[in-house]
Amino acid sequence: MNPLPSVATLLPLLLILTPEITTQDTDRSRGPRPVSFHVIAHVTFQRNYQSVLDSVLRKAGYQFTYSQVYRYFQPKASVIRLGEEYPKHILHAFCDEIFNQTSTAILHLINPFEHLKDWKSAQFVSNLIHHVGIPVITWGPEYVTTSNKPSDEVKQLQISPTLTQQAQAMLMLLQQYKWTDYSVVYTTYAGHQDFLNAVRMLEREHNKLHDENNPATAKLRFHQLLEVKIKDTDNDTQVTKDLGAIVNSDTRIVLLFADGKDTRSILKSAARLGLITSEFAWIVAFEAIPQTHGNSAVDLPVGLLGLKYDSDEREMKQAVESAAWIWLRALAASVDGGYLPWSLPDLRCHGDQLLYWNDGHVFSEYLVNASLKEESSREDDHITEPSLTVVNVQSDDTGKENQWIEVGKWTPRGLSMQRISWLGGATGPPSGKPERYHLRVVTRPEEPYVTYRNVTGNGTCQDSTTTCTVYPRDEDGNKLSNTTITKCCTGLSIDLLQHISRALNFDVYLYEVEDFQWGNQDKHGRWDGLMRELLEGHADMAVTSLGISEERSRAVSFSEPYQETGITIIVAIREGAISATAFLEPYDYPSWCLILVFSVHTVGASIFIFEWFSPYGMDRGRVRQTEHKFSLFRTFWLMWAMLFGAAVSTDSPRGVSGKFLANIWALFAVVFLASYTANLAAFMITKEEYYDLSGIQDWRLQNPQWMKPPFKYGTIPNTSTESNIRKNNRDMYLWMEKYKQDSVKDAINNLKAQRIHAFIYDATVLEYQAGKDTECRLITVGNWYAMSGEMERLQEFWLAGACHMKQKKSSNNQGVTGGVSSHTLGILNFTSAFILLGLGTGLAALTFLLEYCFVWFGRRRLSSWDKKGCCALVSMNMGMSLTFQQSVHDALHLHRTHRCRNPVCETQLWKANHRLDMAKRQIDRLQREIAALTVEKERQEKLEVWTYDPEIVRAHNGTRPNPDVYIKDDHEDPVCPKVTLL
Template identity: 40%
Template structure:
């Protein structure tokens, strides 16, 4: 048993045969719809009969199609293949709108035409009416196939049109023309068009194609002339004169046959004479004439482009071949449509596409066939490879073949080549004048006289090479004297005389050489005799201005062209002609740059005033106060007290020291911040607190950034600044009122130049003042500025910019805004024929960037201050440090002022401030101020100095220990004497000696807190009897009253004293004297000594428990035989 799939495929042929039988036998019995294509041809009986024969042949060919799939699909659409009808109209579609509408309603809509083929070989038909018909058909949605050989641009409509063009488009014509010109290396040409369809498109397409360098060659369209009415001979002559005045030698004519005859007759006239051997005319297919009488009007050697099967005329085979191709395109489009939609019943849409239009001329019926665009797309995609028919998206052919025709000396158009997809193939051609070679695309070289004048960098003079007596490459020989003088010598001898001939080079000379190459001319270059630019210097008898210089030579036609930096202005433009500007310029001012003195505030100039105020008056103050406040609030610093805490106190232990080693205040915070800012190597007191130290580190980071930025920019300001007159422009007050300064401000310009003309016209007072200093040229003017003969020089901006940038030593500088903006132009005699050609070439050079390259080469540059190689700087002089010396001198004066203020403070303000500052708050601000207000602070400072003193050799240490030992023995002896005196009842005067438990010092105890003392103090004796103060060295009585109001002395204390007893005043001889005087004045009785019941240990006994030594009741640490001073102790002295 066979598989089911094989059984299915085996039954397919029988099913297909059944469907074909149904299609051929049963289905034709039903009513079928007709597919109709209308053909519009000229009103010609023979053409109508032949066209009907072609239609009948095509119908028979359609009936004999053996494509089963196509016939099956066609039957499903209910189309009768045997009744497929093609209708023809023997009309030109009418010449009036009514005739066109009548054809549309009676023929096209009534017969349901789904495509129209319009073919017309007649040259004289009304193109506007045909254009109107094609537009209406596209509006109705009916595809149109067009064949109009004489109106190539007729069917080239916008993208929404439904036209398929069988004739060549303007793109094909332009491509064939450029291919032909490229074959003979022609790159310069002109186009003449008339008002036939496609004339504007032809020129626009040509410009677009040459812009992209078609076939790798650069083309130049010199002129594009349009003749609206070729029957008007005046208009024809006027437009052709433009061609004559140009350099065009290759001329393309796009016109009809009748128009071409009129144009060629005018071109061959004696007035124009532009059909000679130097000119070559190329006509398009519309103007190729085959009539014997008419073609005699054409010159020998013309070239033409045409197409067709016969070389003699627009033959009938070509016409009927076009109709046959149109029908093939339509039939192939129908076939593709049906095969793409084989079964309309199964279409997804409720309204499947139809090949039969449903429009009508009735008012209530639609006049648009939407499915026509679908049919147009299928027809557009047709590819008839055997006939080379394939369309582009715009409806034109992708490729088209042209024949190249040549009008030979027998006055016959002969085919000499073909242009198709394979390229251009040519045979021998008869050229104009029976020449053996093709003509050039430009005229033979002509000679021009060019006048110039020196103006670096535009024109620069140099001597000839003494070896060859020729100019170097890029330079041109220029005559320096009039021709009547140079003709007295032979050319060889004249060139060796530098007063007669020199070499000219520069921007304008390079531009002149480019124009000579592009335009094909030779030139003779000479310098104007009076060496002036050109300005009216006098008037003739009729009151007209008489010019001089370059302008005069052009007005007198001594020169054909002027090439130099001649500025364009209205006065010159009225008497000579200028090209488009090749470089913009204006008027500016140049002044001299002189070395000036360094600013006294140069050290401040790296930052502006706002930055300095922010750093000095804000940042430093805020950071210094912040560091002090953080330290004052830190438990490791002040702990919000008036004095710093000791290290024991910061760790929660009782302090065993009477002195505070940490020193810090607000002013010391400022000192720290300033020292860190400038990295000064000075002694500073650092904070203890974590927050204050962190803030100091942040400030150190800021200082690094600040110093790096400051030093990086300081060098630029420590050099001598350049001084110059910073004028704002031509409107600067110093120019309009030069006597406002002393001496008067002097400035100048060049006589007979554009600048002098402008100033004379707009600023007559300024011009009359500056005339006494005017110069001959710009070189003299800039040198006068450098020599201080004048203060400023006014001239062309680009010239002064060049001179300033190339000045030796950079002593020139342009200032102010440019004024009177204009440009340099190539100048000619009035109404010269070369102006338009030069303009065109200049625009091309500007567009290609050639002028920009010349400008960068000649105008760019930077002056060099140092001409010696290897030397980049000079030693610094004292003048470079003027500001630093001023800063140092200012610091010395400020220090002297501060010293004076210190003396004023100590003599005038300290006593008042001491009475006011009872709590010692000034010590928080400044330690020096606090010490100056209290005696205790001064003594403590001396004790600290003594404490921190260390011997630097053993001898010093031995002597110091010996003196200390003798002092201890003396004090011990005094103590025993006091005890004996008290035993015997002697009364002892109160004098106190303090001994410090710290070695190397004898100090006073610090004053008690006056702010915390009781207002009423008890009697000394009552206090002694009640409290029984002890002189035992192992105890401390904090409440012991003082005998002196000025310097208070309190009993001794043990080493484990409170933190308030850390600092003790140091003894001095003056102190004892003061105490003695105070004692005599005081009447307070001395307290009685207290005797301890426990006898003191023997002298020099060692305690075995703690290894301490006892000296007369005093305990010393260690095992040293000679004890140091142990602790503070008060004894009375006789």
């Protein structure tokens, strides 16, 4: 068959005359005007369509609804059978029958399964109808469209199922078996883009009716996982490569849009990849159903589902009848107002201009609004009750041949299904979900959520850890190589991931984000880090301590927070020392004044008064001071010695009353020392010092310059903490820029080194760092809310460290942990005692100077004033120094006690003193001689060989007998003196 020429080529040759188009009015005198409705059928044998048209016209003549039509028109309907599908025969049919009979609408029947040999002839007829502007009603896949909306340029109505309705039937089939996740596989077959658009549109409309925040409806939402385009169906390698995307996904339900030949090629490759099993379901479009008679499904797997619409003679007659009723209703609606709003076409195949019905679009609108029946109104350009048949590939009775078997029916009102054979010989439909998912999970280390450990010796990980792929990095997180290595990931988030994977039955491929960033958006709207991995589809989910921010929540979907956290502050605990006045803290200052000032001196003065008046004491001064030494200051000395239990020499009172009062004071001293010592232990301990910040609004954070030196604090850049502070507190953000930290580890080291005073970051991370600190020198300040319930065990394990346990044990009944703890006392801890000792030494030196000043300058003046010896009552030493007679008396008493009482004693005393002087001179001389002899002997020994002689050594060492001390007599020989033993 020769290729068909285009309509643009043939029309100038065919149309000889300019068309005569007249506007018809409603004048009855002119009588009803003939109008025609033609049915074009591509047939090679007789079909009884004319009887259907005649029956419709006959029925309409008896109905009142169409009475107006027969008053103004003479409706006629005829069938044009295109037995030979050559352009010449098609053009003759239009000129001889359609144009000559004032045709206002055409039904174009296209049935490729029954009687169409060449699609080009159908396309030629379609183009010809549209070029002349006559509205067309179509039935057949050639006119399959996506939308239900009419086109102004193409005046066309379709009464066969559309691509939109086919997509609607497919999604209803998914809904029937609760398959919510699916993928679309398609080729470049005509209409593929319209099919994809229809599926997307219907998915959006369906999901709008099923709120994702409502647990009852969220599980019914559709999720299109993939759209896989098969680029070259003739290349099996390429087909297998394209289908590899489905193998690596969670797809179990596939919608296939392709023709019959391509469908077989795709399904063969899918079978080799293991995609035609009981876990899968494939649904093919009606374009894939073979365009042949019968139900043969050769080379197709049993269990394949498909959609088709009926194409037998009964369906075609129904299409003819429906189109005829639509045309009559459009005519009735157009004259319902008493006049004709459009001109009748008057087309002739004569003249040199193109034929076109200018008012064809007006009548087309009436066709659109016409209704076939009262219960099936026309809201758009397609029939409201189309139907599709659900077919299934099943084996015949012999089991040798596969056939397409009808198993269900779809209409816009619903879907009815019968018994189905499933892929892989399954007895029931698949779940639509993979038996075990395979998820790509991206992460980033952050203690205690995700940490890395080395693999074991055999290259595996323990059960409590998960294998992960990471990049080798330095301490600052910089990538050292593009080659990945295997590590074992553990932590709070990893434990939770393992728990979820066991509960939901999926496997995990865990890998580290390459740029080591959390996910921040630049000024151009581009993301980095974890966020980019998610948005670009490289990862299915991210598991780590990724904070939720406004920007991130708009870009990706977050799970319910499994660990509520916030922003908190961590500071370092500084080494403390006991206060300089810690030894005074057991008592308040009024108590000290009462004890040391009032009580001591009052009791001391009372004892002195009792002793002064006591007849057994001083007896009002009648007892000589040499016999009983007692004064007011000595009484005070006694009080202080008894109070502190000092082992010093004191003078005790002799009177009974004084002794009794002294015993009472001793009892008071015991009670005082006991209570003082018991309470002193509570205050002589180390106090731990730290910046007890109240939170982000603390004045030291809001106004750090108020402290001297300024308060230094910071956080890690490009984190949710920094983003939050940048938005809500610009001044704090600008100040922190000076002290930003590279990592949590660096921040902790800087805290301990006092390079910064506080570090602001995620609360749970800082709680973990404080609990795991080996020195327990970190503490979090400020409040944050902790999680409870299902996460308590994991939180207790990962977030509670040794330092937390220590603080928990030291908590009081209200659960408030004190800020002090006991340590071994060192020099710094006992500073106050040394200060007291130093002050006492200084006061003693000052007292010494004052005593000398009194003796040198004040005694003479005071003696002239104290005529009666009153100072002696206060201090005996002072009184004696002021009384000259007493001094002389003491000197005479000393002389009397030690002087000789006769001349013989005086002579012997003189001799003894003389002999003592002579002995001292002799000793000096002997010492000089011994020194000279020793030097001479040492000089000779250096020149001679020394031999050991015990006698000589003993003589030299002076160990011979005669160790007595001798004193030379004045009358003896100076060379051999005679000595006398003393």
